[in-house]
Amino acid sequence: MEDRKKALVLTSLVADSLALGAHWIYDTAQIRKEFGRVEHLLKPLPDSYHPSKDRGEFTHYGDQAVVLLESIAAKGGFDLDDFARRWQELFSSYKGYFDQATKATLQNFSQGKTPQDAGSSSNDLAGASRISSLVCRYAQDLDALVGAARDQTKMTHNHPMIVDGAEFFARLCWKILQGDGPVSAIQDLTAERFKDSPLSEWVGKGLESSKEDSVAVIGRFGQSCHVDEAFSGVVHLVAKYERDLKEALIQSVMAGGDSAGRGMMVGMVLGAHLGSKSLPAEWVSGLKRGKEILALIEKISQAQG
Numbered sequence: 001m002e003d004r005k006k007a008l009v010l011t012s013l014v015a016d017s018l019a020l021g022a023h024w025i026y027d028t029a030q031i032r033k034e035f036g037r038v039e040h041l042l043k044p045l046p047d048s049y050h051p052s053k054d055r056g057e058f059t060h061y062g063d064q065a066v067v068l069l070e071s072i073a074a075k076g077g078f079d080l081d082d083f084a085r086r087w088q089e090l091f092s093s094y095k096g097y098f099d100q101a102t103k104a105t106l107q108n109f110s111q112g113k114t115p116q117d118a119g120s121s122s123n124d125l126a127g128a129s130r131i132s133s134l135v136c137r138y139a140q141d142l143d144a145l146v147g148a149a150r151d152q153t154k155m156t157h158n159h160p161m162i163v164d165g166a167e168f169f170a171r172l173c174w175k176i177l178q179g180d181g182p183v184s185a186i187q188d189l190t191a192e193r194f195k196d197s198p199l200s201e202w203v204g205k206g207l208e209s210s211k212e213d214s215v216a217v218i219g220r221f222g223q224s225c226h227v228d229e230a231f232s233g234v235v236h237l238v239a240k241y242e243r244d245l246k247e248a249l250i251q252s253v254m255a256g257g258d259s260a261g262r263g264m265m266v267g268m269v270l271g272a273h274l275g276s277k278s279l280p281a282e283w284v285s286g287l288k289r290g291k292e293i294l295a296l297i298e299k300i301s302q303a304q305g
Helices: 002-022 028-035 060-075 080-092 100-110 132-137 142-154 160-177 182-193 198-208 214-221 227-240 245-254 259-274 281-285 290-301
Strands: none
Touching: 002 028, 002 060, 002 132, 002 160, 002 245, 002 259, 002 281, 002 290, 028 245, 060 080, 060 132, 060 259, 060 290, 080 100, 080 142, 132 142, 132 160, 132 259, 132 290, 142 160, 160 182, 160 198, 160 227, 160 259, 182 198, 182 227, 182 259, 198 227, 214 227, 214 245, 227 245, 227 259, 245 259
16 A cells, blocks of 8 residues: 555646646647647647646646645645645745636635635636645545545635545545555445435446547546536546556546646546556656655655554
């Protein structure tokens, strides 16, 4: 378990960096024309959503995930107030993209709202995509993991389906770390806790499509960050590439749209299953903050949970 709980954090962050160059390009033909098959970390185009970023850096999703990682490492566990302070500091001088959820949450903080009630109403699944470091820290404490995953998500994305989605993927990774296979864990978890939730329908669509072409399937589900589109795409990629994390992340990018949020979730789940051997070494070495991130992951993995 030790390798896998550390690997799931790294794979989630690498997935974000892999998506950076083509992030939010919805035209899959344009992705193929501009980049070919995306097998390497890329610098975004000058007219992209991330023109200030360089190869090996992160989107605004990955940057927020690193802030959570830093907070957990500094405090020895999840501290919502500390995370909220660091999160606001990140955006006080941020040179990258501000999405609507971030803008709304910052405005709520400026009006005196607390971390418990500052969250936007955004239904973007990306709000739940930051949780990998929580899974690593609380791999031995499911209740603490679920509570922290819900609280960190609610701070910026106070939408019931996004908060439930964070719990779903936290519980899923916990099951996988205990030795369950991803597909069987998805099926069991859905039946046990989410059978009356809209998540059950999205899971079903994702699993049923696992034999189909990923680019076509995600195009049919919807390429956006909205949970009713993105959730099924994540499940599809996990199910189709249960034993091939590299291909899962490549296909997520090639499918276009919000490949960063989608990829972070897929990377976390398959990283929990396959461990560090599943991740191409060049993707890790290509991260601008790779050594720092590896040290932070090692620190939180040693904490008692």
